[in-house]
Amino acid sequence: MIKLAVVDDHPIVIQGIVSLINNLENMQVVGSFQSGSALISFLNTHEIDIVLLDVMLPDVNGIELCAQVKKLSPKTIVIAISNHTERSIIMQILQNGASGYILKNASVEELKNGIETALRGELAFSKEVIEIIAKPSVNDLKGRPKFTKREKQILQLIAQGKTTASIAEELFLSPLTIETHRRNMMQKLDVKNAIELINIATEQLLI
């Protein structure tokens, strides 16, 4: 019997996956979780064949969580389930050891096939994902730059629509410092205004 674990912060989605799996003869969902940390602590005491994980979770993002899972339990197969269609996200999660990437708007057949494909040791993708992978993007070449804690903190405030001055006040810093951080981030992502900064950073799960 193949043992699965499911991670998704939406119970209804878990319900959907569980009911899908239970229709299959040789598989069983033995654990479902709404956060990455819950999954990790479960994996410490249980052996799991396949993990289906949502890329957008409240505590960690799928890229990091996938790496954690593979580190903890290298033979566990990880399949990402996501809404994100950014090529770089897909590629990075695959590099971190995922065996598949299936979009949430994929049909249930696609998901079912994906699980079976991954079980055979192949890579599993939903149709749309294959198209995304097929055409390389210029943005990928940049890689995924790292933001420091301070930068992330400031980015979040920028994303809320706060001005440099008010952020400076809130963090007890000079406005010039805030500007420097903003500009450093903009340079890292090669964008030319704050809105683009937020958009790209959000896409790349940098916030």
Add this chain to the structure above:
Amino acid sequence: MIKLAVVDDHPIVIQGIVSLINNLENMQVVGSFQSGSALISFLNTHEIDIVLLDVMLPDVNGIELCAQVKKLSPKTIVIAISNHTERSIIMQILQNGASGYILKNASVEELKNGIETALRGELAFSKEVIEIIAKPSVNDLKGRPKFTKREKQILQLIAQGKTTASIAEELFLSPLTIETHRRNMMQKLDVKNAIELINIATEQLLI
């Protein structure tokens, strides 16, 4: 037998709801759709007791779709299923005739209870939603301003991080015109920069 229809652009979510309903004795999902228009054309030829609808759909938002459903078939019970926690969204969809509002991170029990509650003619909410409704927000008083087509069009380009100049070029308009539209929208939402404009507009489903 109570007949349900489900609208959600994620087949897995539909799967979850269907499996949930099928466990109940007296209900049956007779139609599931991935867009608002698909639901509407179905309702033209079928009588449905309950519609479960996702608020974020590719074609229309839940506020408008709910109104359409109630107009077409006033006795059909509508329950919104959403991630949005903005009070104004909840209140508006209720004003448009919805009988409930359940968050996607609600437990399956909450959803089940909600459906039964709505069936009894009461309003059904998940726990979190009750808290949101309980405390009135200052933002609600403003109501939901309407954006014109042109304004929405420009707002979308702003949201992509484009500058006034490039938007003007793209739409064959004067940059001053773009600025005027942006400022008019900012005034309508009572915000003081473009990022806030995008945030609030997105929250309020104005884009």
Add this chain to the structure above:
DNA sequence: TTTTTTCTACCTGATTTCAGGTATATTCTG
């Protein structure tokens, strides 16, 4: 067909962001 709304364009001036730097103290890391 009036009236209203929408779309368009402009003016002026204040404020903010953007872009190129430099620089120093601190903290992390090999």
Add this chain to the structure above:
DNA sequence: CAGAATATACCTGAAATCAGGTAGAAAAAA
């Protein structure tokens, strides 16, 4: 400990946004 990375702050100047108007033409609604 030495070097690298991080966090902080400043300078200058250009560009863009923000805020307050006004105003006419076109489209939609009454």
